[in-house]
Amino acid sequence: MALLIGVELVSEDVALLVENLGDTLNYVYFLGFLSLGVTFVIATGGIDFSIGPVMFCCALVSGYCMTSYKVPCAAAMVICVLIGLAFGIFNGWLVSYLSVPPFIVSMASMNIAKGIASVFTKTQSVSWPLASDPANGWFRNIVSYKGFPVGLVIFLGAANIVESFFTIPNLDVTSSASDPTQKP
Known part of the structure; x- marks a missing residue:
């Protein structure tokens, strides 16, 4: 991401920078959702x-x-x-x-x-359908509203919910990692 920003700042094309950052944020947030699920697996050892x-x-x-x-x-x-x-x-x-x-x-x-x-x-x-497909392309526009990365906002909200599991008092999601003999 830093490389992308650096290259585009050197090229002095700010419009291209904004468009590419928007596209990147619209199409990579799903990896964040995957990482949220794996967070619990890793936290429990x-x-x-x-x-x-x-x-x-x-x-x-x-x-x-x-x-x-x-x-x-x-x-x-x-x-x-x-x-x-x-x-x-x-x-x-x-x-x-x-x-x-x-x-x-x-x-x-x-x-x-x-x-x-x-x-x-x-x-x-x-191949999943293109956004221009009238019957099935609708799902591609869910993650973006006029170029704004809605999927990223949803991801950040989900990340806050996941983070709350690790900060709730008296809730130890990592207990099985600290005691391998403990069964659920």
Whole structure:
């Protein structure tokens, strides 16, 4: 980000700087949402390598449903969230109740997600619709209002909520990290 700002300040094109910063903020905030979820995993002493492959599995499978099976965009987005939720519940269950080490669960989920995405999409690339698509392009405009990064604002609000879990008195979200024999 600093490199982008530096290059554009040197080029003395302030309009381009503002436009590029706006585009960047509109299209990278989802990574922040992923990091919020992993925050709890790391705070409790775990690790999750599978977040990237699971994210791509969700996007590929739901996008393939939309493009190949003509599933409406809103339903495809629900499918995307449900796939991610299923992986999260499965991983959490294996770590919490079966005491499988988080490293092993993460590596297994990473490969399972890659396999599901490859088999389901028949290793084809999948494109989500453009904003100009009248039927399914509406979702691209949710994150921006007249160039203002609404998705970033939503992310910052969610980050404040997550931060509150770590600052509530008498609530220790890291207790399992400090005592590995403690079960939920």
